Amino acid sequence: MNDDLTNDRPLDDDLATPREYGGSSGGFGSVEGMAKVMRREMPSPGVAETLMRQNKAEGYMCASCAWGKPKHPHTFEFCENGAKATIWDLTRDRCTPDFFAQHTVTELREWADFDLEMVGRLTAPLRYDAPTDKYVECSWDEAFTGIAKELNALDPKSVIFYASGKASLESSYLYALTARFYGNNNLPDSSNMCHxxxxxxxxxxxxxxxxxxxxxxxxxxxxxxxxxxxxxxxxxxxxxxxxxxxxxxxxxxxxxxxxxxxxxxxxxxxxxxxxxxxxxxxxxxxxxxxxxxxxxxxxxxxxxxxxxxxxxxxxxxxxxxxxxxxxxxxxxxxxxxxxxxxxxxxxxxxxxxxxxxxxxxxxxxxxxxxxxxxxxxxxxxxxxxxxxxxxxxxxxxxxxxxxxxxxxxxxxxxRGHSNVQGQRTVGISEKPELVPLDKLATMFDFEPPRDTGHTTVDACEGIRDGSVKGFISLGGNFVRAIPDREIMEKAWQHQQLTVYIATKLNRSHLIHGRVSYVLPCLARPEEDVQASGPQTVTIEDSFSHIYGSVGRRTPASDTLLSELAIVAGIAQATLPANPKWRWDEWTADYGLVRDLIAETYPEEFHDFNARMFEAGGFYRGNAAHDRIWKTDSGKAEFTHPTTMTALGIGDAPGRFHLITMRSNDQFNTTIYGFDDRLRGLSGSRLILLMNPRDMQREGLKEGDIVTLAGDADDDTRRAVEGLKITPYDLPDGCVGGYYPEMNPLVPLWYHDEASKTPASKGVPVRIDR
The missing domain is CATH 3.40.228.10 (Dimethylsulfoxide Reductase, domain 2)
Incomplete structure (x- = not known):
């Protein structure tokens, strides 16, 4: 933003001092950050052993980000956020049915995101009971039968199968199959919102x-x-x-x-x-x-x-x-x-x-x-x-x-989530042209849907207009993560069915359909024992390498099922019998699912079971890495930009462009605490970072409380109130705030033209007093 786009007030030398962190990344600050979460969570015994195995061959693959795992790992091959994620999963706190007996869903909606997750690990399947406005315990059979009843009453095209980017390759493969067996390609995942x-x-x-x-x-x-x-x-x-x-x-x-x-x-x-x-x-x-x-x-x-x-x-x-x-x-x-x-x-x-x-x-x-x-x-x-x-x-x-x-x-x-790239690799995609549908048809004796499914934006638009009537979420906190959140929350509850597969309570679970289930699953560090014995799951990193992951910790509850077992349970209860759909066998032995992945993608996953514990992971290959260009021209394409700015809405008097950010005490929508150490910030997340020059032009001083209002080209009122002005080193015309708190300011229609990824790094806004 040029100075003349705000006002003509001359600047003086009395500018606020920008906040900053005087230390370095890593160091003792990182150690203390991990220790703080450890002291608060008091994780289950064995967390130290899990951390020592983290991201190592035949160990446990971190459930946080998708960064690569080296062939020759460090002694401590985990970072501050990776350790926090592991400790978070292995907390001793439990969110039991007794907790829900004491609180209505309406009451819990007033809780902060941090407080919801701090209740602890979910321990039993839950069904929403409308007369009492509470989640009540149910059996797994009751949950699967109830979900199947609703799914079979709905048009398959009206149901979304969302995945958060954290589920294993095995679970993801069966989840994608389930959606296609059911009759749709509505398989958005968290990649739709980022990469x-x-x-x-x-x-x-x-x-x-x-x-x-x-x-x-x-x-x-x-x-x-x-x-x-x-x-x-x-x-x-x-x-x-x-x-x-x-x-x-x-x-x-x-x-x-x-x-x-x-x-x-x-x-x-x-x-x-x-x-x-x-x-x-x-x-x-x-x-x-x-x-x-x-x-x-x-x-x-x-x-x-x-x-x-x-x-x-x-x-x-x-x-x-x-x-x-x-x-x-x-x-x-x-x-x-x-x-x-x-x-x-x-x-x-x-x-x-x-x-x-x-x-x-x-x-x-x-x-x-x-x-x-x-x-x-x-x-x-x-x-x-x-x-x-x-x-x-x-x-x-x-x-x-x-x-x-x-x-x-x-x-x-x-990449962000630990297996967000891998999920796409094994079939979670709304784009049918990216999936070997003919091969799947032969392998499983069915006719796959061939139409393009819903992206995240498409799913949200369908929920708003009523054409989407069911939503199944394999992990994640979808309602909290999406644009136009306040508008979406109101529309969300008109759906007939919502199903949430999760390890901890989050806000999405409280924004439910008429029929709703919360299904608790094992966390990746926990031992997954099925009929054939302890199981291995696999994930893919940002570099297209595949790793096996073995959990050893005692599950948070005897009632928990694995993600794969839950997916198979829903599928078996919902879908007709087919001799090639062997849900019980696949649940009993995940190696059989890996055989299916290898059969479906032989070039990339041949000898899958034999290779999954290679040090540094096995490389599934990448044609462009070998200068083989799978483009229309058969060559790499120079492109010719039509604009010099990636913003969809340009400058105007009084307009700023908001960038959403994550704190040092956060991974995606999970908030571990309220210290943003690496930016010199702590306490409330309701802050607005602003260039001191822009503060002076706008007549603002540090600590002022303002409302940030959307300034998009539509008639919808969007606002986040109660933001404290905080001076920070940013370019002129740029303000910063935390994700997901700023999501109400991002219009659903404001997204990348080609991919529909929400444009959260350049949102047009104005500052209201």
């Missing part, structure tokens, strides 16, 4: 819906261009390879509106020297605070300077900067893109990116000097109306010098 832009954008331009890098590539890169992701909070184990890369001379160039300490300074908690000396590793060589949505312009600036350097070298008779051999053999659309880069003016680039030409040229010089470059990005790039174009621009930059499909180079999106 679906990657699945669409990358597939369009390089033929792969996932990143092309492996973990080992970070051992060989010379530069990392890093966009819109915060490893200190969202994937702390990433800090180790970043630190190693910097120490051997790799340069990290960071583009992010928020100056995140996780990309500035890091102290390795596993290094006695660093812990004793408290001397951090400085991570980012350059840190450029790009405007929200300004990445397209920033990357165009990089590309423009690379072209200028190449022109100068060519004119001088020096070797070309561009990899023309790669471009000629492997790409399409190069000439048109280069013409656009030459024609785009620096004034436009600077205006939309919020960055200076000199800084972008200096960053581009790092790219030119580096032989191998990795492009890393997160939701800061994907959650925009033109997020797909942002990804296309980053691919353009990488293609110019052949930085895709070779060691130490490539595209590396950082």
């Amino acid at each position: 679906e832009t990657t699945s669409v954008g990358l597939k369009n331009v390089i033929g792969s819906p996932v990143g092309t890098c492996t973990l080992e590539d970070f051992d060989h890169c010379d530069a990392i261009f890093y966009f819109g992701q915060n490893p200190g909070t969202n994937s702390p184990r990433f800090l180790h390879p970043l630190q190693d890369a910097v120490r051997r001379g790799c340069k990290i160039i960071t583009f992010n509106p928020v100056r995140e300490i996780g990309l500035v300074r890091f102290i390795d908690p596993q290094s006695p020297v660093q812990m004793l000396t408290q001397q951090p590793t400085q991570l980012s060589h350059m840190y450029l605070q790009v405007r929200p949505g300004g990445d397209i312009a920033a990357i165009m600036g990089l590309c423009k300077h690379v072209v200028a350097v190449d022109d100068a070298r060519t004119a001088a008779g020096d070797p070309s900067v561009l990899d023309h051999g790669f471009i000629d053999q492997h790409t399409h659309g190069f000439d048109a893109f280069i013409a656009q880069a030459r024609a785009t003016g620096w004034d436009e680039i600077e205006r939309h990116s919020g960055l200076k030409r000199a800084d972008l040229e200096a960053a581009a010089d790092v790219y030119v000097a580096a032989e191998r470059v990795i492009g890393v990005y997160g939701m800061g790039l994907t959650q925009h109306v033109h997020g797909t174009q942002s990804i296309g621009m980053l691919v353009n930059l990488m293609l110019m010098r052949g930085n895709i499909g070779r060691q130490g180079a490539g595209m590396s999106p950082v």
Whole structure:
């Protein structure tokens, strides 16, 4: 936002001091963060043994983020957030039927999210009883029979099968089968709300819906261009390879509106020297605070300077900067893109990116000097109306010098939930063209639905207009995570059926249909014993590697079933008998499900059972990693952006652009506490981060309480009240607030044009007093 878009009030020198964290990511702060949750939860015996096995071969795979698991793990191969997730699962607290006997659902809706989860692990299946407005205990048979009765009375096209991104490959495969046996492809998952832009954008331009890098590539890169992701909070184990890369001379160039300490300074908690000396590793060589949505312009600036350097070298008779051999053999659309880069003016680039030409040229010089470059990005790039174009621009930059499909180079999106990528791999997709339906038809003797199913946005629109009448949730906290939350909560309760498979109570369970069940499941660290003995589950990381995970802890309740057993129980009660649908056998032995996955996807999952415990996981492969481009042209595509900003709604007088953020004490919608240590913040989550210059222009001071109102181009009133103004180092015209508290401000229709991913990193808002 330019100064003249707010008001003409001159700025003086009496600006508020931005909050900041004076320490480093990692270090004793990380240790204390884990210890605080440990003291509060008093987890069950054996938590230490679980942590020591975490992310190691034949161990327990973390249920938090999807970062890779190295072949040669550290002694403590877990991070602060991963440890919190494990401790959270293994708490001694229990949410029993007696708790629900004491509280109505209406009463519980007034509780904070943190307080709901703090009640502890769910212990028994529950059915909503409308006359008393309470959840009451029921048997598993009663639950499965009741769910089946409702499903069989509904049109299959009116039911959603949602998955949170945490369920195992085995559970996910059977869940997708269940939806298709039932009659729909309505299989959205949490990827729809974060990285679906990657699945669409990358597939369009390089033929792969996932990143092309492996973990080992970070051992060989010379530069990392890093966009819109915060490893200190969202994937702390990433800090180790970043630190190693910097120490051997790799340069990290960071583009992010928020100056995140996780990309500035890091102290390795596993290094006695660093812990004793408290001397951090400085991570980012350059840190450029790009405007929200300004990445397209920033990357165009990089590309423009690379072209200028190449022109100068060519004119001088020096070797070309561009990899023309790669471009000629492997790409399409190069000439048109280069013409656009030459024609785009620096004034436009600077205006939309919020960055200076000199800084972008200096960053581009790092790219030119580096032989191998990795492009890393997160939701800061994907959650925009033109997020797909942002990804296309980053691919353009990488293609110019052949930085895709070779060691130490490539595209590396950082995924969130531990198996969100894997769920898509084994069939959880609303897009029938991504699933081998003909093979499934032969394997299971049925005719799969061929129509396109519902995305998250489609599901929400269907709930609002009444066409969606049933919702089954395999994990997650969907109602809390979606845009237009307050509007959606009102519409949600008109559904006929809601089913929630979960480990702990959350707000979604309290926003229920006319008939509703909460079905408690095992957590991943817990021992899963079926008829054939203890079971293994598997997950896929961000680098397309597959790992086996074995839980050993005693389950929180004897009544719990595994996610797979619950999915099979619902399916068996609902669907007609078919000799090829062997629910009891599949529940008894998960190895049989892995055999089905291998039969369905033989190229990627051959010998699945034999390979699942390989150190570092087994690689399922990636065609683009091998420079095989599964695009329409058979080549990697240079794209031509139609805009220099990823924002769907531009600047206007008094308008700000909100970016939603997660705290250091949080993973997705799970709130572990109220300390956002790495930003120097603590206490209430109802805060509004604001540039001190913008505060002064708006006549605001630190501690003022304001309402943040939506400023989208529609007639709907959206607002979040009671926000405390907090000075923070942000670009002009940008404000920040916590997810999911800010979700009521995100219009459901405000999403990426190609993928329908909600545009939560550039929401148009105004400040009301």
